[in-house]
Amino acid sequence: MTSGDLSPSDAELLRAHVEGDKEAFGELVRRHRERLWAVALRTIGDREEAADAVQDALLSAHRNAARFRGDSAVTTWLHRIVVNASLDRIRRRQAHPTVPLPDGSRSDDRPAGVEPAAPAVDHETSMVVRQALADLPADQRAAIVLVDIQGYPVAEAAEILDVAVGTIKSRCARGRARMALALGDLRGRDSGHVAGGNQDAAETVPSGPGAATPRPDRHERRDQR
Amino acid sequence: MTGAEFSGVDIDLLADYIGGALEGTPDESVVATLIAENPEWRAAYESLSGGVSLVRAELGRLEPEPMPADLAARLDGMFSAPTLTLVKGDAAAPAKPRSRSRRWVTPIAIAAGFIAFVGFGADYLAGRSGPQTDDTASSAAGSADLAQAPQILNTGTDYSRATLSAEPPQPLAAPAAPRSAGAFGESEAKEQDRSQIALADPALARLSGQAALQECFEAIERENLGGVIAVQTVDFARFDGASAVIVRFTASNGGWAWAVGADCGTRVAGADTLDKVPVP
Numbered sequence: 001m002t003s004g005d006l007s008p009s010d011a012e013l014l015r016a017h018v019e020g021d022k023e024a025f026g027e028l029v030r031r032h033r034e035r036l037w038a039v040a041l042r043t044i045g046d047r048e049e050a051a052d053a054v055q056d057a058l059l060s061a062h063r064n065a066a067r068f069r070g071d072s073a074v075t076t077w078l079h080r081i082v083v084n085a086s087l088d089r090i091r092r093r094q095a096h097p098t099v100p101l102p103d104g105s106r107s108d109d110r111p112a113g114v115e116p117a118a119p120a121v122d123h124e125t126s127m128v129v130r131q132a133l134a135d136l137p138a139d140q141r142a143a144i145v146l147v148d149i150q151g152y153p154v155a156e157a158a159e160i161l162d163v164a165v166g167t168i169k170s171r172c173a174r175g176r177a178r179m180a181l182a183l184g185d186l187r188g189r190d191s192g193h194v195a196g197g198n199q200d201a202a203e204t205v206p207s208g209p210g211a212a213t214p215r216p217d218r219h220e221r222r223d224q225r
Numbered sequence: 226m227t228g229a230e231f232s233g234v235d236i237d238l239l240a241d242y243i244g245g246a247l248e249g250t251p252d253e254s255v256v257a258t259l260i261a262e263n264p265e266w267r268a269a270y271e272s273l274s275g276g277v278s279l280v281r282a283e284l285g286r287l288e289p290e291p292m293p294a295d296l297a298a299r300l301d302g303m304f305s306a307p308t309l310t311l312v313k314g315d316a317a318a319p320a321k322p323r324s325r326s327r328r329w330v331t332p333i334a335i336a337a338g339f340i341a342f343v344g345f346g347a348d349y350l351a352g353r354s355g356p357q358t359d360d361t362a363s364s365a366a367g368s369a370d371l372a373q374a375p376q377i378l379n380t381g382t383d384y385s386r387a388t389l390s391a392e393p394p395q396p397l398a399a400p401a402a403p404r405s406a407g408a409f410g411e412s413e414a415k416e417q418d419r420s421q422i423a424l425a426d427p428a429l430a431r432l433s434g435q436a437a438l439q440e441c442f443e444a445i446e447r448e449n450l451g452g453v454i455a456v457q458t459v460d461f462a463r464f465d466g467a468s469a470v471i472v473r474f475t476a477s478n479g480g481w482a483w484a485v486g487a488d489c490g491t492r493v494a495g496a497d498t499l500d501k502v503p504v505p
Contacts, residue, residue: 025427026304033300037292051296058300063428063468063487092493129283148284166246173244173277174237180276181236183283 010074018066025062032075033058035150036082042145043086045134050086057085072159079160083142090138132182140175143168148176231269239266243274303427375456377438381426383463384471389482390504393460393471428468428487429461440490441470448496451478464499473504480504 008016008024010031016024033054040050040057061081068077133141139161146157147168158168238247238256247253259266378393431437438459446454453476460471464484473482483501488494 023305026301029300029304033297034289034292037296038289041290042287047293051293054292054296055299055303059303059428059431059487062304125283126287129280129287132280133284144284148281149287169244169246170241173240173246176244176277176280177236177240177273179280180273183276183280 011070014065014068014074017062025065028074028078029058032078035075036078039079039145039150040082040086042133042149043083043138043142044089045130049089053085053089054082057082060085076156076159079146080162083146083160087138087142128183129179132179135182136175136178140171140178143171144175144179147172231265231272233265234269236269236273239269239273240277243270243277303430376458378458378460378462380460380462382460382471383466384469384484385465386500386502389464389471389484389500390502393458393462393473426461426463426468429470432470432487432489433461437490441485441496442472442490444490444496445472445474445483445485445498446476448498449474449476449478449481449483451476451481453477467499469499 008027010028013024013028017028036057037050037054040053041047044050044053057078058081061078068074072080133144136144142161143157146152146160147154152160154165154168154172158165161168238252241247242253242256242260247256256266260270261267376393380394382388382394384391432441442454442456446452454474455476456472456474458471458473462471463469464471468487469484470487470489471482471484473480475481480503481501482504483496484499486494486497486499489497491497
């Protein structure tokens with residue numbers, strides 16, 4: 001808070017809420033809800049589920065505010081709760097698979113479809129990018145949402161997702177690569193390369209043992225804290 | 226570029242290299258060597274680098290989507306200082322016929338700064354013995370039966386296991402429930418079309434909704450294993466410092482006071498029971 005800014009900081013609002021100020025948490029929510037919504041929406045890819053995740057997460061934050069120890073910024077803490085609520089919903093969907101649609105396109109760790117697009121200059125491109133993002137594994141998607149869409153520094157994204165910085169870098173890098181492969185036709189159209197449209201490209205990424213030679217034999221080396 | 230043309234390349238490892246995830250590790254020089262010496266790795270590197278740059282640019286261009294207005298309003302309602310909205314209904318006026326599917330009757334009483342619902346859950350009160358008739362509904366609006374109707378309180382009391390069996394605190398100067406319900410109902414309740422009490426504790430806001438509270442009761446009934454429960458009081462309060470709803474009821478296995486959490490009635494949490502004690 002600058003000297004000319006008389007509005008309370010996030011930490012002050014949270015403290016006031018814990019001490020019984022009935023307006024403080026609402027003010028905190030109003031400050032950050034748009035970004036929290038954006039993270040939930042992009043991570044889950046379904047508007048209704050994202051709305052439920054945001055609501056559940058904020059209720060949880062409201063309830064457990066006294067446990068916030070100030071080890072991180074309040075916004076980081078709020079984002080962590082929202083991201084976890086979003087990932088929980090994705091996992092729940094995996095645990096209780098839905099009946100596949102007739103076209104068999106539904107995957108339970110992925111959104112049923114891309115959320116309705118906002119008006120965009122290139123609507124088609126936007127839709128393709130959203131679909132490629134939605135097709136990523138949830139952990140890669142969450143990392144990319146925070147870093148590449150919301151613009152969080154890698155270190156803060158790592159804090160939000162409670163993993164090591166190297167893990168965030170790896171998840172982002174691998175997710176971008178999958179998207180790049182999926183968007184091959186788009187790139188071909190833009191740069192004059194031969195179009196190689198492949199919406200299933202994520203499944204063609206070699207990732208198992210023996211998928212490439214020669215290579216070091218550790219994959220999630222970065223996935224350590 | 227689909228990946229198929231780079232079958233001899235570990236795309237994940239190459240992606241890690243491009244994304245800087247290998248910096249400072251032995252793998253970094255291994256991959257650098259592969260790119261320098263292996264044409265397939267070099268081609269994959271050049272292609273993937275361009276593709277990744279394009280992806281980042283496209284991601285950065287995604288338009289933000291504003292939070293839906295209904296969600297924003299819901300959050301405002303949940304986290305604002307408590308205000309009171311009322312359930313449609315009028316405890317003093319003659320009751321109208323109710324649909325067979327409607328399980329809760331919702332006249333409201335407010336007295337001495339606390340909120341009391343009366344007649345909320347008449348079938349639980351009556352052991353869910355059958356569809357409610359005009360006569361029973363009318364009598365529920367009368368003073369005699371209202372004395373037995375379940376009250377919904379919002380005392381904010383912090384209960385513990387030792388105090389859970391105690392009756393919820395009552396206001397010292399509470400007017401008779403039928404009178405206050407009638408006065409309130411005639412002036413405002415008719416104008417309201419939606420039931421929800423905005424509570425002092427927003428963590429319990431979900432349970433202030435009629436449907437959610439009903440699901441909570443049903444979850445308690447399932448877990449109590451004592452058959453149909455007849456709810457006597459519901460107190461929006463706390464238990465050992467945590468947001469809780471204290472539900473007192475009777476069933477075939479006796480009288481009980483259950484402290485349930487904010488997730489009571491959800492599929493995942495069930496009754497979300499924090500504690501329960503028998504009551505005389």
